[in-house]
Amino acid sequence: MSRKHLIASLSVAAMAMGLAACGASAPPKELVDARAAYARAEGGPAAKLVPAELHVARESLDVAEHAFHDSPDSSDTVDVSYVALRKAQRADALGRAAEADGQRAQADKEATRTQRAMLENAEGRLKKTDAELQRERDNLAKQKEMTEAERKARLEAEQKAKDAMDALAKQMAVAKDARGTVITLSGGVLFVTGEATLLPGAQAQLNQVADALKTQAEHHFVVEGHTDNQGTDKINDDLSQRRANSVRDYLVVHGVAAGAITATGYGSKRPVGDNRSAEGRAMNRRVEIVVQGG
């Protein structure tokens, strides 16, 4: 190498050194992009959610910066800058992925909470329905119990009524016909001839009748007065009505419901015996107490 050449070479080297010292070598586009990408990642969710990945990107950027410092124009500097750019982009993407993971976890948690609330709500409604059902069941049972008690009471009342009538039948004439159960009391036992005033001896019989009628709570009673055919119809009709009234009044006084008993005088119109004989006429003079439907 000639002296001239050496001087020229040295001048070039000095110029290059001077340029480097002044910072005249601009960083490659890859390094500029890598710095920007790293800044973006650092400002994003990566810093908090994936700090290790961000650290890897930082180290990669440092390598690029050193390479640029040491040999700004080498292709190696471009390559390590390219790698630093991708590492920064990767950290940023992983940060956003972690952020999305968090959002999904939050949504799942919220879904579980909502489902639990729905379940509790449904359970509450079920419990309420259960309670209502139980109340309804209790009511039904109570009603059934009541119905059963009523049925029992009615049966007992019916039995009592039947027993009372049976007992009465042993003491006096009791028969059944189309009108119902008919209790026949002899006029001779109840009244003085031609009068409607009750004899003292009648009271024992009527007391028994009153007791029996009191057990026939659901029935209506008709006291019918009858005479023989002696005397005028007018007298007989009047007498039979007054006698029926006397018996009805006595029974009401002795506990038979006034609304359940009426009195009718039939005079001699409904004989049961032959008026030509004394015995027949005695049979016709009577008071009948009809238990309607009994």
Add this chain to the structure above:
Amino acid sequence: MIRLRFLCVATLLAACGGAPKPEARMASSEGAIRGAQEAGAANVPQATLHLRLAQEQRDQALGMVKNGDNHRADMLLARAEADAELAVALAREAAAKADAAKATESVEELQRKAGH
């Protein structure tokens, strides 16, 4: 003298382009590309772009290895690997965002139902 000159040339060659074959980077870049494919990068446009860049750079690098330019090949393989890893991250981000959107939608649907 001739023998000495040959030795000098051989030493010089080793110093310049004589870097060892980048076996490790060849394997790791291949693994990264496979990882990106498995992560579904082909279904996400941004990820697909980087997967393709990774494949192209790796192919180019393998050609350089054949020509003995091992140092350049190593650098190019590093770029390919970084692109493949970015593709994995982008695919993962897309999947996570889709999952989050789905979960949000389903919780909103649930809340609408609960409101009735």
